[in-house]
Amino acid sequence: MNDAQVKMATRELNVYYGEHRALQDVSIPFYAHQVTALIGPSGCGKSTYIRCLNRMNDLVPNSRIEGEVYLDREEIYSTSMDAVELRRRVGMVFQKPNPFPKSVYENVAYAPRIHGLARKGTEMDQLVETSLRKAGLWEEVGDRLSLPATSLSGGQQQRLCIARALAVEPEVLLMDEPASALDPIATQKIEDLIYELKSRLTIIIVTHNMQQASRVSDRTAFFYMGEVVEVDDTQTLFTRPSKKQTEEYITGRFG
Amino acid sequence: MDPNSLKRTRMRYRSERRFKLYCAMALVLAGVFLVIFFADIISKGYPAFWQAQIKVDVSYTQDVKELPFLAVGEDVSELISRSWFRQLPRKLNEHPELIGTTRSKWVLADGAVDQYLKDKPNGLDKEQKNLVDRLRNQDRTKLAFNTYFFTQGDSKLPESSGIFSAAVGTVYVMIVTMAFSLPTGVLTAIYLEEFARDNWLTRAIEVNINNLAAIPSILYGLLGLAIFINYVGIPRSSALAGGLTLGLMSLPVIIISSRAALRAVPDSIREAAFGVGASRWQVVSHHVLPMSLPGILTGSIIALAQAMGETAPLLLVGMMAFIPEAPSGFTDAATVMPAQIYTWSSAALRPYAERTAAAILVLLAVLILLNLTAVFLRKRYERTW
Ligand SMILES: Nc1ncnc2c1ncn2[C@@H]1O[C@H](COP(=O)(O)OP(=O)(O)OP(=O)(O)O)[C@@H](O)[C@H]1O
Ligand SMILES: [Mg+2]
Numbered sequence: 195m196n197d198a199q200v201k202m203a204t205r206e207l208n209v210y211y212g213e214h215r216a217l218q219d220v221s222i223p224f225y226a227h228q229v230t231a232l233i234g235p236s237g238c239g240k241s242t243y244i245r246c247l248n249r250m251n252d253l254v255p256n257s258r259i260e261g262e263v264y265l266d267r268e269e270i271y272s273t274s275m276d277a278v279e280l281r282r283r284v285g286m287v288f289q290k291p292n293p294f295p296k297s298v299y300e301n302v303a304y305a306p307r308i309h310g311l312a313r314k315g316t317e318m319d320q321l322v323e324t325s326l327r328k329a330g331l332w333e334e335v336g337d338r339l340s341l342p343a344t345s346l347s348g349g350q351q352q353r354l355c356i357a358r359a360l361a362v363e364p365e366v367l368l369m370d371e372p373a374s375a376l377d378p379i380a381t382q383k384i385e386d387l388i389y390e391l392k393s394r395l396t397i398i399i400v401t402h403n404m405q406q407a408s409r410v411s412d413r414t415a416f417f418y419m420g421e422v423v424e425v426d427d428t429q430t431l432f433t434r435p436s437k438k439q440t441e442e443y444i445t446g447r448f449g
Numbered sequence: 450m451d452p453n454s455l456k457r458t459r460m461r462y463r464s465e466r467r468f469k470l471y472c473a474m475a476l477v478l479a480g481v482f483l484v485i486f487f488a489d490i491i492s493k494g495y496p497a498f499w500q501a502q503i504k505v506d507v508s509y510t511q512d513v514k515e516l517p518f519l520a521v522g523e524d525v526s527e528l529i530s531r532s533w534f535r536q537l538p539r540k541l542n543e544h545p546e547l548i549g550t551t552r553s554k555w556v557l558a559d560g561a562v563d564q565y566l567k568d569k570p571n572g573l574d575k576e577q578k579n580l581v582d583r584l585r586n587q588d589r590t591k592l593a594f595n596t597y598f599f600t601q602g603d604s605k606l607p608e609s610s611g612i613f614s615a616a617v618g619t620v621y622v623m624i625v626t627m628a629f630s631l632p633t634g635v636l637t638a639i640y641l642e643e644f645a646r647d648n649w650l651t652r653a654i655e656v657n658i659n660n661l662a663a664i665p666s667i668l669y670g671l672l673g674l675a676i677f678i679n680y681v682g683i684p685r686s687s688a689l690a691g692g693l694t695l696g697l698m699s700l701p702v703i704i705i706s707s708r709a710a711l712r713a714v715p716d717s718i719r720e721a722a723f724g725v726g727a728s729r730w731q732v733v734s735h736h737v738l739p740m741s742l743p744g745i746l747t748g749s750i751i752a753l754a755q756a757m758g759e760t761a762p763l764l765l766v767g768m769m770a771f772i773p774e775a776p777s778g779f780t781d782a783a784t785v786m787p788a789q790i791y792t793w794s795s796a797a798l799r800p801y802a803e804r805t806a807a808a809i810l811v812l813l814a815v816l817i818l819l820n821l822t823a824v825f826l827r828k829r830y831e832r833t834w
Contacts, residue, residue: 253723255647281726288724292717294736304735305725358725 200264201226201396202247202284202366207261209242209251216242218420219261224366229388229397231407231428234417235443240400243417244368247398248284249277265366282309285359289371291351293343293358298335301343301354302326305362321361328394329357330387349380356387367391369399373406385410404444408432416440490813494806500595500608501563503528503584508551514538521556524580530557532609555591560608560800566590569799598807602773603789607800610793612808617775618688618768618783619757625692625779626699626756631749633696634703638745641704642711643733662701669698670765678766686767686782694762699752706748710741743830750823754816760787786812 202224209217217239224230232240245251246259249270263270270280282305293301302322306312312321322339326332331353335346343354352372359367369388373381388397388410401407407414408428415425416439424431424440435441505521513520517534526534533556541547564571565581573581584590595611602614645651673694677683683690714737722732763769769788776783784792786808793805 248724250720250723253720278726278728281724286724288717288720290717292715292721294718294721295740305727308725308727308731308735355721358721362725 198225198228200224201266202398203264204243204246205262205264207243207246207263208259209239209246210258210260211254212256216420217246220417220420220422222415222422222425224396224398225413226396227392227394228412229392229399229410231411231414232398232400232417233402233404233407233414233443236402238417239420240417241370244286244370244398244400247366247368248281248286250281250286252277282362283364284366284368285362285364287352287355287359287367287369287372290375291348291355293346293351293354295342295344297340298326298343298346298354299339301358302361305358309362311362325357325361326354328360328391329353330383330390331357347380349376349383352376352380352384353387356384360391364395366396366398369397371400371402374402381406404432416443418443490806490809493803494808494810496567496569497598497800497803497807498595499567499592500597501558501566502555502591502593503558503562504553504555504589504591505529506551507554507556509541509547509549511548514541525584527577528559528562528581528584530559530606530608532604532606533557555593557597557608558590560606560798562590563608564799566592571799598804602775603771603784603792604773607796607798607804610801610804612786612789612804612811614772614775615784615786615789615808616811618772619785621688621776621779621783622692622695622768622785623753623757625689626695627749627753629693629696630699630703630752634700634749635707635745637700638704638707638711639733639738642708643729643737658701658704662705665761666698666759667761667765669694670762672697673762674765684780684782686770686772686784687780688776688783689779690766691763691768691783691785692779694766695756695759698759698762699756702752702755703745703749706751707741707745710744710748711737713744714740743826747823747827750819750826754819754823757785757819758787758812758816760791763788 200223203222205221207217207220208215220239220243222230232244234240242251245254246263247270251257251259259271265275265280265284268275294304296304299322302325303312303318306318306321307314312318323332323336326336331350334350335341335354343351346354352375356367356372373384376384385406388399391397399407399411411428413425414428414431416423416431416435416437418439424435424437426436431440432444435444503525505525507520509520515538517537518526520534520537521529558566561571561573561577562581565573565578566585581590597609598611600613601609601611604610641651641655673690677690677693678685683693718736718740719732722736723729727735760769763785768784769791770782770784771792772782772784774781790805790808790812793801793808
């Protein structure tokens with residue numbers, strides 16, 4: 195399975211917040227059409243890491259980054275890569291659902307419009323529908339597109355955020371604890387969705403939930419204190435971890 | 450419960466009641482002052498909305514063009530406002546067909562007659578009073594709604610003076626103030642909140658802006674005088690000079706309230722927009738600005754109301770003057786409502802006193818309306834994310 199193509203990778207990635215070094219020499223490859231889970235105790239740098247993959251961490255004042263991040267062999271921090279174009283290719287879903295305070299339709303149509311991906315009218319309507327379908331939300335909200343997004347339930351809002359990210363047809367989808375604010379049923383829907391989406395794009399997901407990591411991911415990376423302790427097939431990592439720290443974490447002895 | 454703690458509980462209750470009483474008393478005191486203030490100003494200002502008129506026989510003759518006083522009987526001519534006589538020649542020139550006719554008309558009475566009819570101290574002598582009494586018995590006097598107050602500018606004749614020129618001046622000044630301080634203030638706030646990096650320079654600017662909001666307003670008058678009039682060469686007393694001066698004064702208030710409104714937009718919205726590949730300007734103009742607009746507008750309306758009631762800085766740019774004509778441009782000499790109130794309040798003649806109060810009432814009504822708009826905006830667009 196691991197002879198699959200590498201879609202994204204970091205090499206010797208270091209991130210500093212002022213003097214504080216939040217990530218140390220993190221090198222992980224992400225394979226195309228696979229789900230990679232990032233796990234580890236709170237504060238170990240998972241969010242920092244995933245935000246480096248679409249340069250969202252650039253926006254944090256005082257942060258500094260060293261090392262390389264590749265998307266299809268192209269270095270994303272090099273000057274030839276524009277952060278706006280990068281974020282179209284590498285979408286993101288956040289921990290707390292954060293729809294725009296606009297209609298459901300507007301939420302999905304916004305990104306395609308600013309990137310000029312679809313013309314107003316039927317073309318855009320079509321794109322909104324397919325995006326909502328991909329996010330498994332069309333059945334629930336297809337007839338209420340003009341409703342304010344904030345009136346949806348938490349789980350629906352999160353799937354709307356996924357639809358919004360999918361509308362620009364990204365190649366990679368980053369998800370930072372996408373289900374941690376949701377109830378078990380909504381979580382189940384998100385997990386099913388991740389499984390379906392895998393065929394279209396590469397997914398990197400941060401999760402605190404070990405069961406979730408083992409259910410949805412093909413590979414798992416274990417972070418500890420800003421370093422990657424172990425990266426392996428999920429199956430291997432959860433059944434035969436090679437590092438002691440990994441074993442202690444997944445068996446719940448710390449973290 | 451042991452007696453000691455029981456006692457402490459009782460004392461705690463008692464001091465709580467006492468404190469509550471003090472607070473209530475303070476509230477009552479403030480309320481009483483407010484009621485006294487409104488009662489006083491309304492009772493003083495209300496009569497100004499009614500103005501004495503006298504019914505006389507007006508004979509339009511050729512001579513009236515030269516000597517307007519001849520149009521009415523010699524006895525009553527002293528009771529009629531000179532401003533009414535002044536417009537007669539022009540009227541006859543415009544309507545020559547009137548010449549040779551005599552009509553019975555209600556005409557504007559002199560200010561002293563007006564005060565006499567309102568039982569106020571006045572300058573009429575015994576004979577004139579008897580005459581007015583006679584006219585009153587013949588139903589030839591009345592107090593009619595004072596349209597002059599709203600359609601005329603300031604005048605040396607109290608009975609024909611009004612707030613029109615000051616109101617127009619205020620509108621011109623406010624247009625300049627807002628045109629200058631709203632875009633400047635909002636753009637500054639956007640730059641500081643959304644674009645600037647957090648370093649010593651932006652922090653120094655922030656501290657200075659906060660200090661500027663607390664500066665006595667008369668200093669802005671000095672600044673306006675030095676910059677706009679002496680340096681740039683904008684005409685004294687003009688709406689442009691006054692408006693820019695008040696604009697300088699409103700700027701810190703608008704910047705501070707706009708920044709607060711921008712900061713109230715949660716970062717999750719900015720992240721969401723950046724996350725789908727919006728540029729920084731798109732994030733601001735598509736999301737942050739629309740969401741903070743009600744807050745920005747509320748702050749701006751309050752700044753506007755503040756500027757509208759301001760007098761001190763305008764004193765220094767020469768807007769506190771006798772200006773009977775409404776300005777017809779931004780560089781014409783103009784005066785504003787509070788300046789008009791001040792001018793009238795120091796005038797000697799009695800009828801000006803009630804006009805002072807009436808002008809205050811008009812200004813108050815406008816300010817209350819503005820503040821209600823601000824409250825309405827805030828309530829209407831209050832949103833939770
Ligand atoms: N904006 C910031 N400024 C300064 N330090 C930060 C900032 N964001 C994160 N950090 C620090 O970087 C380290 C990693 O934080 P990060 O949010 O990446 O952890 P995490 O693994 O996502 O934790 P959690 O599981 O709780 O979300 C922490 O020590 C944190 O204090
Ligand atoms: Mg995190």
